[in-house]
Amino acid sequence: HKEIKELQEEIRRLAEEKNAVILAHYYQRPEVQDIAHFVGDSLELSRKASQTDADIIVFCGVRFMCETAKIVNPTKKVLHPNPESGCPMADMIKAEDVLRLREKYPDAEVVAYVNTTAEVKAVSDVCVTSANAIKVVSKLESKRIIFIPDQALGNWVKKHIPDKEFIIWQGFCPPHFEFTAREVLKLKEIYPDAKVAVHPECHPKVIEIADFVGSTSQIINYATTCDSNRVIVITEVGLLHTLKKKNPNKEYIFPQSMNYCGTVYCCTMKAITLPKVYETLLKETNEVVLPEDIIQRARKPIERMLELS
Ligand code: 13P
Ligand code: SF4
Secondary structure (H helix, E strand, C coil): CHHHHHHHHHHHHHHHHCCEEEEEECCCCHHHHCCCCEEECHHHHHHHHHHCCCCEEEEECCHHHHHHHHHHCCCCEEECCCCCCCCCCHHHCCHHHHHHHHHHCCCCEEEEECCCCHHHHCCCCEEECCCCHHHHHHCCCCCEEEEECEHHHHHHHHHHCCCCEEEECCECCCCHHHCCHHHHHHHHHHCCCCEEEECCCCCHHHHCCCCEECCHHHHHHHHHHCCCCEEEEECCCCHHHHHHHHCCCCEEECCECCCCCCECCCCCHHHCCHHHHHHHHHHCCCECCCCHHHHHHHHHHHHHHHHHC
């Protein structure tokens, strides 16, 4: 514990010395969340990254989040403490796939979940996050929507906007697809007074059971303030850290998993560790570099999202 505390203090000291801001997603390890100047969902983190006047952004999240920070604030040095930390869902579609879909459906608008590579964003019309997808898509004029890459979020949006036609890419989030309706219903049987909060990356059958569906921040807000003292939380277990901090008086139930950790776990998010953050900031390594034309083209759909939400 002493080592962790010392490392945390040293990272914060370095951040101050170098005028760096540390941003972290809620799925990060608790000890990493604790050194961040700001912890948030994808939308809040991209807003923070676009507004910061720090010289360096240390982004504790997966690659697409770091790329988004670079795209919205390209003059900053964006550092990714572990360049191998990617999002498997983001890698389930390539720019060529999007171009092929565009050719097939020339009248459609391409809606890209932010969980995509910068190259994919560069050939998309608008981005969305789990916090604003319904709002953004409902404001689009096109009757036909190509939704990439998450089938679960795509189906959730489609359900709310029945007057549009959706072509949905069949990508998915491996950790969120681990949750089953059967286990959530079982938990509801054990805790009949509990409310169920679900991330929209979950399978539609799991979403059907939910009392609340939203982004990580929205789930935290709902779970800590709803009228039930027990909440079944169906998303990555990293949320527990903030839930306990924000409202320790409630009980938060996360389903058990068959994997070795016992809970559903995004291993690439957890691939960022305190020593890696320290090394990266100290040596200013692992800089996120993107070609200038990709930055220019990928910025448009992100800015459009920020305007529409
Ligand atoms: P949020 O935008 O809800 O934080 O989700 C990001 C993510 O990767 C969920 O798996
Ligand atoms: Fe990607 Fe899923 Fe991990 Fe989020 S939880 S970063 S969508 S793999």
